[in-house]
Amino acid sequence: MNTFAIIGAGFSGTVAAIEFLNRATGDAQLVMINRSGSIARGLAYGTNSPQHLLNVPAGNMTALADEPNSFLEYCRKQGQEVASNSFISRKTYGDYLEKLLDNAITTASPRVRTKKIIAEVLSLTRSEQGAAITLSNGETLQANQVALAFGHFPPANPPALEAIVKTHFFQRDPWQQRAPSHHSKSSTILLIGGGLTAIDVITNLIKSGHTGKIYMLSRRGILPQTHRVSRSNSMIGNSTSTLLLNSPPSIAKYFRIIRQEINKNSLQGIDWRDIIASIRPITSELWTRLSDYERRKFLRHAQSYWDAHRHRVAPETYQILEAALAGNQVVPIAGRINSIEVKDSLVTVDIKSRRKEVIQKVTASLIINCTGPSSDLRKSTDPLINQLMKDDLISADTLGLGLRVEDTLFVKNSTDLPSNWLSYVGPMLKADRWESTAVPELREVARSLAIKICEIFEQGQTPPTSKH
Secondary structure (H helix, E strand, O other): OEEEEEEOOOHHHHHHHHHHHHHOOOOEEEEEEEOOOOOOOHHHHOOOOOOOEOOOOHHHOOOOOOOOOHHHHHHHHOOOOOOOOOOOEHHHHHHHHHHHHHHHHHHOOOOEEEEEEEOOEEEEEEOOOOEEEEEOOOOEEEEOEEEEOOOOEOOOOOHHHHHHOOOOOEEOOOOOOOOOOOOOOOOOEEEEOOOHHHHHHHHHHHHOOOOOOEEEEEOOOOOOOEOOOOOOOOOOOOHHHHHHHHOOOOHHHHHHHHHHHHHHHHOOOOOHHHHHHHOHHHHHHHHHHOOHHHHHHHHHHHHHHHHHHHOOEOHHHHHHHHHHHHOOOEEEEEEEEEEEEEEOOEEEEEEEEOOOOOEEEEEEOEEEEOOOOEOOHHHOOOHHHHHHHHOOOOOEOOOOOOEOEOOOOEEEOOOOOEEEEEEEOOHHHHHHHOOOOOHHHHHHHHHHHHHHHHHHHHOOOOOOOOOO
């Protein structure tokens, strides 16, 4: 009997499991391994708070590529009045994923068994069958195929805050549940980062009754844009995509074309969001065409602008932010930390303004790291990642964006040799595909991986003994 093991049970691992269960017909075993008990949840959908909303409209949040209305139908069966442009809670989405998985297990072929294991993977090594998986519960499993489905790592500590990272003044993980402390609801808080993570933290603070000032420091001071309240009926052709694909692979040329297309189409009443959405199917191809030099230019000079317009927030969440900005409770700052000093029960940060040669002082009782998750394998402290890197089973890209894979999602080692038993699905595909970080892209790659594994099992392929 063939065994397919998936390590990680967030969105990507869960959808890969569902797609495999929906397709596998021969004698097979699916093993889902997760180090927390939150199967089908992960960080994004593990919240129990209804305050945390999805950043994508419900109509585009189906987990199943072949069933476009799956999520909408689930919500309506739960008695929720939703439309395709509704923004639903992340908790509801976690419930939906869990229900899909339960249904897939129930309706799978009787020749396919499913096993869920709550344990940490201590090591993953090559064996004659494919792989040997050593678990923290003392068990060792054998699998023919293994899919890594871990997400991002916790945010990296900003170097400028090194002096306080081990104190109660600093919170590295914005989603960490903190014990009661001396930080009151009227305390001043400084957020490092101005993207979606910062907006989520602000929303959570305000909805929980926080009245103190919240400073939001980022290098450029750019805030995320909002989704529209209603979806557009505008019909967008392929002109923007055609122009981009026919242009030389250059960030400057890409952005020039996008700005020109936005300006031209605005005269016809077409919203800029429609132009951005129209190039989503080719974003990975545009990224693949770029040299490392051009990719570095994008990361340094243009990513913050792209992220603000591409990864938008729900209108309800944006209204909370707007009100807080108007009331001067939230204050964005563009600049960088110049120095930091702890005195009594507060920490004072000197911030050098981006556009003026002035120093602004911010005194706060808590600094929260909202720089976003890390994806650099080389800086990971995770024992499994370190072992896989040391054994040259996986490799990081040169820009620290994630994990390198070939077209069918099997991982590459440092010499570009693809594995025949170890694959990856998850947001660290960003290294090779850039935009494979959200549901619409990840559901497609999870589906394609499940199909590939089913084909391997049906053809009776057993990985031969090799170093990779």
